[in-house]
Amino acid sequence: MINLLPDSHKSEIRAARANVLLVRYIAILAAAIAVLSGIIAAAYVVLDEKETLAESLVEAHNAKMAPYEATRTEAEALRASLSDAKAILDQKVSYTKLVYEIADSLPQGVVLDTLELDSSLLGSPMTINARAKTFESASQLKDKFASKSAIFSDVKLLSLESGSTNVSNDEYSIQVSVSVVINKVALQ
16 A cells, blocks of 8 residues: 655654553553552551561460569579589589599508698699508509599609608508699599
8 A cells, every 4th residue: 555645644643653552551551550559558458467466476475474474584593593503513623532532542551641632732743641561552552543544643752761750550650652643624
């Protein structure tokens, strides 16, 4: 078909077609905005209802928990007390265990003369004085202490003397002094 319309009419027809197309796009855009606004509004309503429901559940839960609040406070106080007690007990040294270890380390025929135990002496050299019946049992004292390396370390024989005048019983006439370091870690 041959178009015999003047150029001014042709441009108006083209503009009219473009306007119709733009109006359609605007209508589609407006519909999309309306749909999205509806979705957002519906989501807001649903979320607001959920928030209200959650707040009511929290209030109901708090109402149920109110009678137990005193118990919870007491439990927290007890937990704090127990953690303090645990800290104290972790620093405790069992002198009973230490005395049993020392007694177990004494060979036959050896008795303790003096023994001073203090937590400040643990981990540093201390002297253990004992009396023995024979030189052999006195020399075994150092070996027995050295054999228990988990409890005692740096064991040294300081002195071994016979015929001391302080002895009331002539049966234990040999005096022996041993220097040991008591490992604090092994006694906890």
